[in-house]
Amino acid sequence: MKSEAKVVLAVAAALLAMELVARPFEPRLSLDLAHIRGFDQLAERVGKASNGGEEASPVLVLGNSLARNGVDAEVLTEGLRDAGMKEPRLVFMTADSTDIAQWLYGYRRYLDGPGAKPALVLLFTARSHLSDRRIQGPEAMGAYYVANGDVQSFLREDAGSLDSACSFLLGRVSRLFAARGRVRPLLFYNWVPGYEVAARQINQGLGDGALADEPPAHGSGEEVGEVGEVQPGGEKSAQSFHRLERLIETVRESGVKLVIVTVPLPEPYRMPEAIREICRKNEVPISLVGESAWLPDGRFPDGYHLNPEGAAEFMEALSSELKGMLSE
Amino acid sequence: MWFNSFGFWIFLAVVLAVHSRLGHRNRNRFLLLASYFFYGCWDWRFLSLILFTTAFDYTAARAIGRSESPAVRKRWVTASVCVDLGILGIFKYFGFFASELERLWEVMGLGSWTPAFQIILPVGISFYTFQALSYTIDVYRGQTKPAGSFLDFALYISFFPQLVAGPIERSSHLLPQVENPRPRCDEARFRDGLYHVLTGLFKKVVLADNMAWIANHIFSKPPSDLAPLEVLTGVYAFAFQIYGDFSGYSSIAIGVAKWLGFDLMENFRQPYFSTSPREFWRRWHISLSSWLRDYLYIPLGGNRGGKWQNYRNLLLTMLLGGLWHGASWTFVIWGGLHGAWLAVHRWSEGTSARTRVRGRLYQAFALLVTFHLVCLTWLFFRAESAEQALGMLGALWGDWKMTDLTATTLTLICFFAGPWMIFEWWIERKGDSLALAKVAWPWRAMVYLYIVVMLLFFPPPVPSEFIYFQF
Incomplete structure (x- = not known):
């Protein structure tokens, strides 16, 4: 065999071996990835709770790390019970750095099938997570979020560019490719001196959390673009909300109730009027409890996510609103 | 269509597949179409500019070739130079001169004045203009025959791998490859091309872009907010960014051209192993430095005449070389610094040739000094303004404490650039840029x-x- 063919084959064989090793090893790359890989089990739990004779009401907490840190499960469960829900059982789909794209396709892939329907979906979001922005991490969309039946619609409506579509398709066939963005943070946050501080400084300077080089574990990463509306490369995002409308339609068609909940941030913000209008039009309740910065100082230790005290206070405030919303 | 985008590689796969099935003439027609499509993906409107330059220089060169009269030949070459430089001047330097005029207007107290329109800079205009210029000048000098076919000449000007960021090819090197049947992509060509493409992608994606993440941050901060070591490591990061970025592009261009049967000239040869400014310019952006030497420095008189004339020629050449990069005072200062450094080096060669020690220690010392002086010039090249560059230089005098940013920058430079520099050191010792292809x-x-x-x-x-796309 000619030597260059040997070189190419050797590299391809090594990559194939790495791909085979990566599949079982993948969840160990980060807690977040382990959480994502657990979506199948999450759907099973929802199915068991709703159909398995447990007489429980599965409640899906949909969001990102803002929701994961901002939800006090105990207080929320109690609040839902007070609102008249029978045996509420929370399940979390709250992967890091996700927004409406991952929430829409993730819901459709894991929970839109027969037998895995939650009784209620609580969608936790801040101002910019619901707009139709450029897809962040198309390779992860391909590997973890988009169902086979949605591939065509994703490529047609959401991929956005040829490069994004290629990354999506590569992520679909290769876990090595899909999880590649996890290696750098895992290595650098643990081994490069001063990296956490330096990366935070640099990402703040970039002015968009979407560009963050995120830490490997839960709880300390910056989230997708809450800082501003400017996309990587400087383009202004179009303020459209088609994905939100599709999610509302998907959830409604499966007969599940959806409530949108705004999450508190250190600074007050206002949900765009278009979102309020979509909610009004589709009769989706929206809690604006997070819009105003009413929590006392010290509730955001990393400047972005709520601490446990803040989460409990947020849930108490939400619970009082949920009563009215769920009885409607 | 970036070289590091999936779109480019899909485009290239189609081009290679079709190209391999065609005969020589059809290959040229197809490559010309592909090149125009490639350029049109940036901005199709500027295709007309390339077509105009191509048509004008083709006509000028044919007129020069046909005529026996020195006056006619001179008139045509002058016209070609004026038209090419005129287009370059309008598209590249109009904004700069307009803003300088605007400032002057204000200083003179004549109120505010703003130009009525702004001009977009066409991608790669400096590169293809210099390539076109070298052709008509070479035909005028009798070093190249006029192209026999417009199509061949159009492909010479717009060959897509090197169209937007070089290497700036000479007609004597590239045009015969366009006009004559080219070798097919055999194993050796595939091997060499693969080497260039992979190393180019590494330099661009891994080395340059990771360094850019840090360098962009440091250069976006006010100098007063920077610790001395942050300035120093930020400039190191930029030095590796610009090297990886530009030489990476050149490598990919050379590799892709290899697969298409072309041999482009080497554009970089381990420049950070230089031990003098003269050596640096023999290793850095070779296609531009040799262009400047042949079409500017030597016509100005080169090293003929007195030493002061020689220093003036060096300074002028590098000043214009700096201005070639862009219409900004920082580029002019960058070029001026290199010119002055080359002149001082030329002077020192004349005075210390007999006493110079050429041991390994001296070489290492000279390498370190050269690298740091190159970095000093990069500071001006990268800065948004001369004030920022001077502010950053001033920030070097302070408390040399290790900050988190410094520690991270140094570690990442070692992680990304370290292995590559070891590899280059190995190539340097082997004295063969394709040494890896031979192991x-x-x-x-x-x-x-x-x-x-x-x-x-x-x-x-x-x-x-x-x-370099912006140049």
């Missing part, structure tokens, strides 16, 4: 696997555009 295949496979793994797992947090 036993398992070694090559290991290096390629390393490159692929780095490309896979260490893409930059923020991808950057190719720096």
